[in-house]
Amino acid sequence: METATQTVTKETTMKTERMTGAEAVIRCLLAEGVDLIYGYPGGAIMPVYDELFKYEDQLTHILTRHEQGATHAAQGYARTSGKVGVAMATSGPGATNLVTGIADAQIDSTPMVCITGQVASHLLGSDAFQETDIVGISTPVTKWNHQVTKAADIPEVFAKAFYIARSGRPGPVLIDITKDAQFEEFDFSYEPCKGIRSYKATPPTEPKSLEDAADLINAAKKPLIVFGQGVILGEAEEEFTALIEKAGIPAAWTILGLSALPTSHPLNVGMVGMHGNYAPNKLTNECDLLIAVGMRFDDRVTGNLDTYAKQAKVIHFEIDPAEVDKNVMSDVAVMGNVKHTLAKILPLINKNDHQAWLQQFNDLMEIEYDKVIKNELYPEKEGLSMGEVLRGINEETKGDAVIVSDVGQHQMIACRYAAFSKSKSNVTSGGLGTMGFALPAAIGAKMGAPERDVIAIIGDGGYQMTIQELGTIFQNNTAVKIVVLNNEFLGMVRQWQQLFFEKRYASTEMTNPDFITIARGYHIPAKRVTKREELKEAIKEMMTTEGAYFLEVCVEKENNVFPMIPTGASVSDVRLS
Amino acid sequence: MEKENYTISVYTENNIGLLNRISAIFLKRRINLDSFTASVSEIKDVFRFTIVVSVTEEQVRKIITQIEKQIEVIKAFYHRDDETIYQETALFKISSKLLFEERQIQNVIKESNAQIVTVTPEFFVLEKTGRRYEVEALYDKLEPYGLMQFVRSGRIAVTKEKMHISKILETFTIEEVN
Ligand SMILES: Cc1ncc(C[n+]2csc(CCOP(=O)(O)OP(=O)(O)O)c2C)c(N)n1
Numbered sequence: 001m002e003t004a005t006q007t008v009t010k011e012t013t014m015k016t017e018r019m020t021g022a023e024a025v026i027r028c029l030l031a032e033g034v035d036l037i038y039g040y041p042g043g044a045i046m047p048v049y050d051e052l053f054k055y056e057d058q059l060t061h062i063l064t065r066h067e068q069g070a071t072h073a074a075q076g077y078a079r080t081s082g083k084v085g086v087a088m089a090t091s092g093p094g095a096t097n098l099v100t101g102i103a104d105a106q107i108d109s110t111p112m113v114c115i116t117g118q119v120a121s122h123l124l125g126s127d128a129f130q131e132t133d134i135v136g137i138s139t140p141v142t143k144w145n146h147q148v149t150k151a152a153d154i155p156e157v158f159a160k161a162f163y164i165a166r167s168g169r170p171g172p173v174l175i176d177i178t179k180d181a182q183f184e185e186f187d188f189s190y191e192p193c194k195g196i197r198s199y200k201a202t203p204p205t206e207p208k209s210l211e212d213a214a215d216l217i218n219a220a221k222k223p224l225i226v227f228g229q230g231v232i233l234g235e236a237e238e239e240f241t242a243l244i245e246k247a248g249i250p251a252a253w254t255i256l257g258l259s260a261l262p263t264s265h266p267l268n269v270g271m272v273g274m275h276g277n278y279a280p281n282k283l284t285n286e287c288d289l290l291i292a293v294g295m296r297f298d299d300r301v302t303g304n305l306d307t308y309a310k311q312a313k314v315i316h317f318e319i320d321p322a323e324v325d326k327n328v329m330s331d332v333a334v335m336g337n338v339k340h341t342l343a344k345i346l347p348l349i350n351k352n353d354h355q356a357w358l359q360q361f362n363d364l365m366e367i368e369y370d371k372v373i374k375n376e377l378y379p380e381k382e383g384l385s386m387g388e389v390l391r392g393i394n395e396e397t398k399g400d401a402v403i404v405s406d407v408g409q410h411q412m413i414a415c416r417y418a419a420f421s422k423s424k425s426n427v428t429s430g431g432l433g434t435m436g437f438a439l440p441a442a443i444g445a446k447m448g449a450p451e452r453d454v455i456a457i458i459g460d461g462g463y464q465m466t467i468q469e470l471g472t473i474f475q476n477n478t479a480v481k482i483v484v485l486n487n488e489f490l491g492m493v494r495q496w497q498q499l500f501f502e503k504r505y506a507s508t509e510m511t512n513p514d515f516i517t518i519a520r521g522y523h524i525p526a527k528r529v530t531k532r533e534e535l536k537e538a539i540k541e542m543m544t545t546e547g548a549y550f551l552e553v554c555v556e557k558e559n560n561v562f563p564m565i566p567t568g569a570s571v572s573d574v575r576l577s
Numbered sequence: 578m579e580k581e582n583y584t585i586s587v588y589t590e591n592n593i594g595l596l597n598r599i600s601a602i603f604l605k606r607r608i609n610l611d612s613f614t615a616s617v618s619e620i621k622d623v624f625r626f627t628i629v630v631s632v633t634e635e636q637v638r639k640i641i642t643q644i645e646k647q648i649e650v651i652k653a654f655y656h657r658d659d660e661t662i663y664q665e666t667a668l669f670k671i672s673s674k675l676l677f678e679e680r681q682i683q684n685v686i687k688e689s690n691a692q693i694v695t696v697t698p699e700f701f702v703l704e705k706t707g708r709r710y711e712v713e714a715l716y717d718k719l720e721p722y723g724l725m726q727f728v729r730s731g732r733i734a735v736t737k738e739k740m741h742i743s744k745i746l747e748t749f750t751i752e753e754v755n
């Protein structure tokens with residue numbers, strides 16, 4: 001007979017305890033190993049906050065200054081710790097303020113559980129005070145969501161939520177809990193979720209696909225790997241490195257794959273995509289085999305699909321079946337977690353080096369160095385460049401820091417030039433491109449990896465979108481280093497206006513406040529650098545100061561980020577100027 | 578690629594939010610639904626959506642993977658018209674006067690294989706089950722006499738091939754997350 005059980009739990013005798021739904025929420029979080037959450041209180045979630053007060057010693061709640069900040073902090077936490085980030089808010093405006101962070105987490109596959117309060121169930125649908133259909137609103141941007149109206153459902157829903165958020169291709173989950181369900185008493189017991197009948201978190205790997213992929217790899221003369229965040233999410237860094245080293249394959253990264261392979265690795269050939277490196281973009285259209293590892297062929301990576309790697313056979317290592325053949329048709333799709341599939345394919349791969357092919361990358365890198373990189377890192381003109389700030393940071397941190405970047409020119413510069421020695425070091429908003437991400441995400445990143453230096457690199461525009469989180473930093477003594485690259489412009493948009501809208505700088509010039517005074521207002525030590533001679537010393541001071549630090553670097557107003565693939569152009573049409 | 582009619586069958590767990598999620602997949606891609614029917618299925622506690630769309634095969638293939646990605650979806654299939662047995666049902670509410678005064682209308686009813694569901698002094702209701710064109714043909718014939726109400730259901734369909742949902746359900750092994 002068919003069974004109806006949706007959630008499969010271990011058959012054990014469970015001890016029960018009588019408690020309210022609100023207390024159950026806390027107990028579920030503790031049972032899932034959560035010790036830190038971000039959020040903002042309000043009427044519809046007050047019972048849970050009241051319980052938090054009781055559990056203060058086991059569960060730390062960080063009060064952000066805006067609910068968007070709570071989601072981005074939870075994301076930053078998830079990205080550096082590898083754990084599920086948790087954010088909580090009240091109903092209505094609290095819940096809608098979470099949406100940007102949820103959408104960001106969805107497109108960047110970040111495991112996150114969001115908890116929202118909801119009006120009492122008898123008021124649902126009545127346009128009650130602070131009622132909003134957050135389940136409906138968040139449906140297209142969550143991996144799963146659910147509304148709880150009965151306290152007794154809380155344990156099973158939470159267990160499912162955490163399982164879904166972190167399994168397979170991770171993503172954000174939202175649980176909406178009515179106020180009456182928070183007050184209601186029931187007999188609590190908790191069993192972690194081990195599986196859901198209709199959900200296959202990781203698709204099975206066909207042995208034949210591994211053989212076919214190995215044959216293609218062994219036969220290739222000019223193979224190129226493009227790796228994405230799947231390597232980091234699957235914790236497959238070792239397996240990945242072993243594969244590229246054995247087969248001698250140049251490996252290029254997407255913005256979210258960054259840091260999975262150390263910057264200095266001889267087979268690391270740089271970033272692909274719109275502001276990626278010259279060599280991997282150009283040679284994408286020359287390789288005979290393109291091996292995509294845990295990446296999804298985002299349009300910022302591929303440019304015009306009609307001219308993308310048409311000459312190449314394609315192997316796609318992927319955990320999400322919906323990504324296979326979505327944008328680029330693959331000849332072989334190897335399904336599964338790359339940690340397992342890469343380990344399994346390794347013995348089938350012949351040892352190889354592709355010296356002549358690698359040399360092609362090096363030759364193009366030299367061209368890019370002469371035309372772009374040298375001027376960016378060692379500028380001779382008077383104005384400070386964003387690149388030299390990154391160079392200064394690299395020299396000081398030796399590539400060991402976590403770099404959190406916002407969105408815009410500084411982000412592309414940070415991703416292009418930051419040096420990384422360890423994985424999980426690059427935290428940025430890739431798929432959604434959310435300005436305002438970096439400051440709160442840096443808070444979460446630091447709390448997720450307290451032993452590491454965390455440096456946020458932010459534009460003057462994005463900084464002002466979530467600048468209030470300086471309050472969170474100050475209140476919690478969070479030792480993040482904040483670097484604002486101030487060009488008094490919404491730089492990336494201005495760059496497009498210059499290149500594609502005949503320099504009509506519509507609404508991109510910004511008159512900024514005195515950032516130093518603002519930082520000091522939040523009791524954060526601060527310094528402004530306007531001259532090259534001051535830069536090195538200022539970065540040193542920032543890194544050696546205990547606690548948070550704010551550094552504003554006034555950079556050249558109208559610098560552009562190159563290389564660049566204009567929208568709709570082919571990757572091999574990458575422009576150097 | 579040519580657009581074609583596809584019947585999509587989605588077997589799911591019962592969850593109120595799922596309808597929203599599935600329709601959002603189409604909405605996001607600006608694909609109009611020709612019809613959408615939800616019902617129970619042959620398996621206890623497994624529900625079934627039957628959706629008809631006119632898209633290219635590439636589109637329908639991608640939609641299926643997006644649908645299957647939803648947590649509560651067990652399996653989704655797509656079929657061309659000739660791979661399914663499908664029907665729609667329509668109800669016509671017509672003034673009873675016509676039934677007695679218009680001789681022609683009785684012939685129309687007879688020829689169309691429609692059933693009279695109910696007759697009252699004011700109106701009678703005609704039920705017609707068949708392919709879309711058959712329902713439309715009847716509509717065209719009756720419309721000139723005046724229709725008090727007309728409603729047509731979405732397509733329901735069964736496939737010629739077996740769907741093996743019970744077997745598929747067995748393959749959903751439970752995995753431990755580390
Ligand atoms: C929330 C949000 N609004 C608008 C945009 C569009 N946008 C992309 S980059 C950019 C400019 C960013 O300017 P700034 O933060 O000063 O950084 P810069 O490019 O100058 O380094 C804008 C407005 C966005 N990505 N996110």
